[in-house]
Amino acid sequence: xxxxxAVIAGAGPAGLTAAYEFLKxxxxxxxxxxxxxxxxxxxxxxxxxxxxxxIGGHRFFSKSARVMDWWFDILPLQGAPASxxxxxxxxxxxxxxxxxxxxxxxxxxxxPRLSRIFYRRHFFPYPIAITLTVANxxxxxxxxxxxxxxxxxxIFPVKDETYLDAFFINRFGHRLYETFFRDxxxxxxxxxxxxxxxxxxxxxxxxxxxxxxVSHAIKDLLSSDFQKSQQERETSLITxxxxxxxxxxxxxxxxxxxxxxxxxxxxxxxxxxSVRLEGETVVSVTMKDMHTGEERSMKxxxxxxTMPIKHLMGMIEPQPPEDVRNVANGLIYRDFITVGLLLxxxxxxxxxxxxxxxxxxxxxxxxxxxxxxxxxxxxxNWSPYLVKEKGMTWIGLEYFVDEGDKIWNLSDEEMKELGxxxxxxxxxxxxxxxxxxxxxxxxxxxxxxFGTYDRMDxxxxxxxxxxxxxxxxxxxxxxxxxxxxxxxTAMTAVDNIVEGRIDDxxxxxxxxxxxxxxxKK
Numbered sequence: 175x176x177x178x179x180a181v182i183a184g185a186g187p188a189g190l191t192a193a194y195e196f197l198k199x200x201x202x203x204x205x206x207x208x209x210x211x212x213x214x215x216x217x218x219x220x221x222x223x224x225x226x227x228x229i230g231g232h233r234f235f236s237k238s239a240r241v242m243d244w245w246f247d248i249l250p251l252q253g254a255p256a257s258x259x260x261x262x263x264x265x266x267x268x269x270x271x272x273x274x275x276x277x278x279x280x281x282x283x284x285x286p287r288l289s290r291i292f293y294r295r296h297f298f299p300y301p302i303a304i305t306l307t308v309a310n311x312x313x314x315x316x317x318x319x320x321x322x323x324x325x326x327x328x329i330f331p332v333k334d335e336t337y338l339d340a341f342f343i344n345r346f347g348h349r350l351y352e353t354f355f356r357d358x359x360x361x362x363x364x365x366x367x368x369x370x371x372x373x374x375x376x377x378x379x380x381x382x383x384x385x386x387x388v389s390h391a392i393k394d395l396l397s398s399d400f401q402k403s404q405q406e407r408e409t410s411l412i413t414x415x416x417x418x419x420x421x422x423x424x425x426x427x428x429x430x431x432x433x434x435x436x437x438x439x440x441x442x443x444x445x446x447x448s449v450r451l452e453g454e455t456v457v458s459v460t461m462k463d464m465h466t467g468e469e470r471s472m473k474x475x476x477x478x479x480t481m482p483i484k485h486l487m488g489m490i491e492p493q494p495p496e497d498v499r500n501v502a503n504g505l506i507y508r509d510f511i512t513v514g515l516l517l518x519x520x521x522x523x524x525x526x527x528x529x530x531x532x533x534x535x536x537x538x539x540x541x542x543x544x545x546x547x548x549x550x551x552x553x554x555n556w557s558p559y560l561v562k563e564k565g566m567t568w569i570g571l572e573y574f575v576d577e578g579d580k581i582w583n584l585s586d587e588e589m590k591e592l593g594x595x596x597x598x599x600x601x602x603x604x605x606x607x608x609x610x611x612x613x614x615x616x617x618x619x620x621x622x623x624f625g626t627y628d629r630m631d632x633x634x635x636x637x638x639x640x641x642x643x644x645x646x647x648x649x650x651x652x653x654x655x656x657x658x659x660x661x662x663t664a665m666t667a668v669d670n671i672v673e674g675r676i677d678d679x680x681x682x683x684x685x686x687x688x689x690x691x692x693x694k695k
């Protein structure tokens with residue numbers, strides 16, 4: 175009897191997790207096809223002259239013990255301090271006999287997490303919580319109105335919570351929503367909150383509310399039990415996270431090597447150009463080499479797709495029903511640009527204070543209406559080893575765009591100039607301190623919760639008629655998953671194959687369970 179084959183489209187977290195799980199747990203032979211020259215999908219790490227960029231920022235934290243154990247099996251936790259002084263200001267737990275990041279590259283760091291909001295040229299905590307400092311910066315009268323608005327939202331909540339504006343208002347009040355959530359969210363998605371399904375908030379903001387944010391701030395002052403407090407809190411509220419020494423792509427590059435070492439196949443610059451059905455079963459795919467144009471047919475017993483659904487539905491033969499194709503073609507994606515800037519120092523001004531040469535943040539949410547930049551990553555604070563030369567500051571300016579729009583079509587030099595000008599405008603840098611820079615464009619980074627998203631059940635119902643085809647990962651399922659959720663979809667799909675389970679409802683339940691979102695019981 176010949177060995178069964180699973181063809182996997184995409185070498186991101188979901189695709190590589192599926193391949194690794196097949197090799198560790200079954201006799202099924204995985205063949206991974208990756209269209210680009212990079213391992214890791216949007217979790218790749220881009221190396222620019224020795225300075226590494228994490229595209230979008232990937233904290234390694236999960237409420238799934240299975241995922242956490244999986245990560246640490248690949249990269250063990252550090253057993254000694256990293257090179258920067260930043261971590262010395264925080265209590266770090268080192269693993270006994272763990273690797274020394276100063277000597278070993280295959281190591282997972284534990285990092286302090288700090289994200290803040292930059293609004294009206296001031297820093298505010300993220301997630302927002304009404305503290306004395308916040309009240310002072312907002313003004314006492316405005317703070318009073320925010321509190322009053324929150325109380326009103328709890329007594330008279332918006333009954334129809336279909337869309338994101340109502341979701342935010344019910345958790346933070348109308349005034350705080352307008353101050354801190356509306357404009358930034360619309361900058362990210364390019365449409366009004368009243369047009370975005372609340373599902374996005376349920377997945378990204380999860381169980382967070384103004385009351386819960388304040389409660390966690392108080393608990394932090396009283397608790398010294400790190401592990402317990404981390405597991406009990408919202409993902410948006412964690413105070414520390416884990417991170418590969420050389421960025422998230424390092425994790426997936428190591429996994430890719432393990433896959434090939436165990437006999438799996440990974441084909442770079444290779445796309446799936448067609449998926450052939452016989453009856454209700456995938457029997458083969460066509461693999462196309464993007465360099466040579468050569469195509470070859472590959473018989474398979476299972477097909478896993480992490481590619482955008484609209485691409486997949488356009489290559490299935492015979493073609494899916496018209497309503498399925500219409501829904502797939504109507505799915506919308508938000509695209510992403512990162513401008514990397516290497517500087518001798520930052521020049522962050524806050525109010526009328528003297529400028530600071532550095533800040534402790536991993537990233538900053540820029541909610542200023544007079545600039546297009548959405549977030550700023552300080553890569554030094556993710557891992558000091560992302561920066562080639564000690565003493566330099568390496569930042570990433572993140573722009574949320576639509577492929578083909580005015581900003582997307584700027585040249586690299588124009589894009590760098592836009593980033594420098596905007597950061598100088600809001601008092602973050604002095605252009606004289608800029609040493610070098612680069613531009614990365616990443617299409618289809620964020621699956622949108624508008625367009626035909628509200629008809630995704632049509633796609634799911636169709637896929638359920640093909641029991642050996644599995645949609646996994648962020649774009650594969652058109653869900654704004656974190657990488658741990660994407661991994662869990664792959665693990666669950668392999669679980670189902672191992673157990674002989676046909677019903678895929680558990681696959682679509684990943685990142686929807688309220689208990690997962692809110693707290694680990």
